[in-house]
Amino acid sequence: MTTADKSDRVRLQAEGEGAKGDAGSVAVGRAVARGALTLLGGLVGYVLGSWLVGRGVLLGPNNLLFITILGALTAYLFGGGPAARAGRAWESVVERASHIRPDAALAALAGATLGLLVTVLINNILASVPGFTWYWSLLVAVVLVVGLGGFFVANRKLLPFLPSVDGRQAPAHSGAANSKVLDSSAVIDGRLLAVIHANFLEGKLVLPHFVLTELQRIADSDDELKRQRGRRGLETLDLIAATDGITMEVTQEDVGKGPVDDRLVRLCQLLEADLITTDYNLTRVAALQGVRVLNVHQLASAVKASYLPGERLALSIVRQGRESGQGLAYLEDGTMVVVEGAGDRVGTTIDVVVTSSLQTNMGRMIFARPTGHE
Numbered sequence: 001m002t003t004a005d006k007s008d009r010v011r012l013q014a015e016g017e018g019a020k021g022d023a024g025s026v027a028v029g030r031a032v033a034r035g036a037l038t039l040l041g042g043l044v045g046y047v048l049g050s051w052l053v054g055r056g057v058l059l060g061p062n063n064l065l066f067i068t069i070l071g072a073l074t075a076y077l078f079g080g081g082p083a084a085r086a087g088r089a090w091e092s093v094v095e096r097a098s099h100i101r102p103d104a105a106l107a108a109l110a111g112a113t114l115g116l117l118v119t120v121l122i123n124n125i126l127a128s129v130p131g132f133t134w135y136w137s138l139l140v141a142v143v144l145v146v147g148l149g150g151f152f153v154a155n156r157k158l159l160p161f162l163p164s165v166d167g168r169q170a171p172a173h174s175g176a177a178n179s180k181v182l183d184s185s186a187v188i189d190g191r192l193l194a195v196i197h198a199n200f201l202e203g204k205l206v207l208p209h210f211v212l213t214e215l216q217r218i219a220d221s222d223d224e225l226k227r228q229r230g231r232r233g234l235e236t237l238d239l240i241a242a243t244d245g246i247t248m249e250v251t252q253e254d255v256g257k258g259p260v261d262d263r264l265v266r267l268c269q270l271l272e273a274d275l276i277t278t279d280y281n282l283t284r285v286a287a288l289q290g291v292r293v294l295n296v297h298q299l300a301s302a303v304k305a306s307y308l309p310g311e312r313l314a315l316s317i318v319r320q321g322r323e324s325g326q327g328l329a330y331l332e333d334g335t336m337v338v339v340e341g342a343g344d345r346v347g348t349t350i351d352v353v354v355t356s357s358l359q360t361n362m363g364r365m366i367f368a369r370p371t372g373h374e
Contacts, residue, residue: 029090037079045071111149183277188233205248340369
């Protein structure tokens with residue numbers, strides 16, 4: 001199977017569920033638009049028939065009925081194209097409306113209500129002023145409704161009657177897990193699949209289209225190492241899409257141009273989703289902008305076994321360390337162990353005793369010395 005075939009397969013599997021819902025909303029919009037066009041065509045036919053009957057061109061009420069039906073049928077037959085475009089526009093409106101926060105909608109409603117109330121009071125005061133017509137009354141209403149609505153949406157935390165929808169402030173409303181946006185580094189890493197199989201990941205997985213494009217570009221690279229990494233990422237996506245109980249969709253959400261990291265952060269903010277990555281710098285940047293980050297490296301480091309000072313281990317020294325006399329060894333989980341005084345023991349297995357450990361953002365390091373040097 002070629003890289004393009006894998007990419008297409010992932011895209012088709014991931015978009016399956018979302019496509020059904022999108023098709024349903026488009027079909028509803030198309031049906032409503034075609035019905036409205038049919039009624040409009042019938043109305044035009046009725047007006048035209050009435051005019052022709054009044055001019056004496058047509059005689060009798062039957063012709064008026066036939067012209068009306070003819071107008072409706074004509075509009076229905078030729079309204080397929082406009083109805084399809086209206087259906088896609090309706091689906092876009094529904095998609096955007098689904099991302100509106102409930103507290104923002106209530107704040108806008110409160111602002112519009114207050115704006116109309118103030119408009120009524122102003123109309124009563126200025127009704128006797130010469131030149132104050134319906135035009136000025138409508139202009140005042142629009143300005144107040146838009147202004148107060150926008151003010152309340154921007155400052156909705158000031159309204160005590162609005163329900164909180166922030167999962168960190170109101171845990172009771174966080175029954176459903178947040179969606180998770182996938183970064184290419186987490187997909188290429190490969191350990192994400194093991195985390196999913198271990199049931200440590202909940203919620204819908206969202207794969208941005210620009211991340212899928214980036215993976216395909218890496219898989220088609222001339223560099224052998226990059227090509228292998230890209231293919232492993234596409235294979236991981238293929239396995240995730242085939243995993244039972246996991247919902248993954250490819251989103252075409254437009255978050256503008258710019259570096260992939262910036263677009264990932266904007267997408268997480270737009271969807272109010274979490275970010276899955278292994279990129280340390282992206283983790284810090286996203287966290288500073290209020291995005292909850294699930295870093296696979298940090299998870300792997302957190303579940304590594306802890307070794308206390310005084311514990312004994314049998315380790316194979318694989319190479320010399322940076323400092324003179326140091327030897328380096330690795331545990332089964334990949335944790336680096338710095339052994340003092342073992343620089344000349346490369347290639348041998350020795351017994352060591354743990355002296356201390358150091359936890360960093362990049363992982364854990366253990367320091368030890370040979371048992372004979374205690």
